[in-house]
Amino acid sequence: MIWLLDKYSPYSARNNPDAYPYPCREFTLKESFWFALTSFTPQGGGEAPKALSGRTLVAAYWLFVVLMLATFTANLAAFLTVERMQTPVSSLEQLARQSRINYTVVEGSSVHQYFINMKFAEDTLYRVWKEITLNATSDQAQYRVWDYPIREQYGHILLAINASDPVPDAKTGFQQVNEHTDADFAFIHDSAEIKYEVTRNCNLTEVGEVFAEQPYAIAVQQGSRLQEDLSRALLELQKERFLEQLASKYWNESARQACPDADESEGITLESLGGVFIATLFGLGLAMITLAWEVFYYKRKQKNKVQILNSKPELAFESKSTLETKVAESVAKLRRRGKALKKGNVVKSVTFGDTFKPVNEKGVSVISVFPKDYMP
Structure with a gap:
């Protein structure tokens, strides 16, 4: 261009x-x-x-x-x-090491009981290690380990949960996470319910991987004939992929594409x-x-310039006529002046013409001057 x-x-x-x-x-x-x-x-x-x-x-x-x-x-x-x-939290170890994000669980839930049991296991292991190390004799040098070999993370997690106050139900936990817009609050709960809630709410996201995974089970009386019937029914549902259809229906990740901030990470478009x-x-x-x-x-x-050039001969003609009139008037004045001088017994010769012609040392010479475009 x-x-x-x-x-x-x-x-x-x-x-x-x-x-x-x-x-x-x-x-x-x-x-x-x-x-x-x-x-x-x-x-x-x-x-x-x-x-x-x-x-x-x-x-x-x-x-x-x-x-x-x-x-x-x-x-x-x-x-x-x-x-x-950004420092994303992708595991319980990272969650226990940081202090910016607060987190909680449902009070009395299986997740809450899991952390209580793990805290008790850590305390028990620490007490046993301490007794073995302190009571080791000179013949038991292999037990003299002065650095505790197990990382105490569940104790820190349980203290943080108690400081944030466990919530009475899952609905309250999800509501608290939704209210903290600065992403400084987390809710630890059952993975199935979290996946379902994430697909329904664009403000929620699932972080980390599943831990302490345990299968669902249906309890029946020992020796009951319902055990075999239920097992066959579950196998039939798995064979017909009915359970996968339920998972795709209630845990559909494609539903989050309708969220307004789904493409926020794409940058400039x-x-x-x-x-x-x-x-x-x-x-x-x-x-x-x-x-x-x-x-x-x-x-x-350019058009106006051509028009001006075409009108120049007329202007030159008018200038020529005016100039001839002025020259005639000047010549008449000079003649009258010459006559006056002649009467006064002063004789001076005057020459008129287009070129310079000196008369004599005491005489008068005249040069006729015309415009550049004047053509006599």
């Missing part, structure tokens, strides 16, 4: 060399591509076009380049900053940059309008 505007604009350095007597950059097709490429660098594209239409296009293109570079730089900086600041391209297209349209105005103005100016 720069090459096209520079080629057809009557006010470019190529088409108007009289206005630019010094050497100017000629925007050929190759030079225009080089100008567009170097505009992305801090060095700049160099000398810009001389015509107003070309400069309008270049201004719009430079605005596009600045916005694109600024957007890319800001997006890259934000991406690197978020990657460095073409939709978000639509305004930049619209501004560039607007600048291109303005440049084409400016080119049309330049051509129209140039042709109109």
Whole structure:
């Protein structure tokens, strides 16, 4: 487009060399591509076009380049900053080591009892290790281990749960997580119910993997005939993939695609940059309008110039007549002055003509002066 505007604009350095007597950059097709490429660098594209239409296009293109570079730089900086600041929790060990995220469980639930049992197991192991280490004799050097070999994490988790107060039911736990918009609260609960709740609420997310996994079971009386019937029925349901259909119905992850922030991690998209391209297209349209105005103005100016040149002979004729009248009047004045001098016995010779003719040393010489375009 720069090459096209520079080629057809009557006010470019190529088409108007009289206005630019010094050497100017000629925007050929190759030079225009080089100008567009170097505009992305801090060095700049160099000398810009001389015509107003070309400069309008270049201004719009430079605005596009600045916005694109600024957007890319800001997006890259934000991406690197978020990657460095985020510390995702993906296991119970990471949850126990951090202190920013508070968490809780349902009071009296199987999950709560699991942490209580694990805390009791840790205390029991610690007490046994302490007794073995302190009571070891000189013949039992293998038991003299002064560093406790087991990491105490369940005790810290249970203390954090008690500090956050266990909730009475699962609904309250999910509600507390939903109310903390800064992602500083977690709810530890049954994985099946968490997956179901996550598919229904866009503000919730599942973090980490399943721990302390235990299968569901149906209890019947020992030796009951219902045990065999229930086992066969469950096998038939698995064979018909009925359980998988239930899982896909109630734990459908595709339902989260309707969430407004589902594509938040994609960064900059073409939709978000639509305004930049619209501004560039607007600048291109303005440049084409400016080119049309330049051509129209140039042709109109040339037309007026031709009309002025055609009217010059009449003006010259009128000037010639006026000049002849003035010359005749001047000649008459000189003759009257000569007669007056002659009466006063002062004789002076006067010469009239188109060239310089000196009369004598005491005489008067006359030079006839006419305009440049005057033709006698």
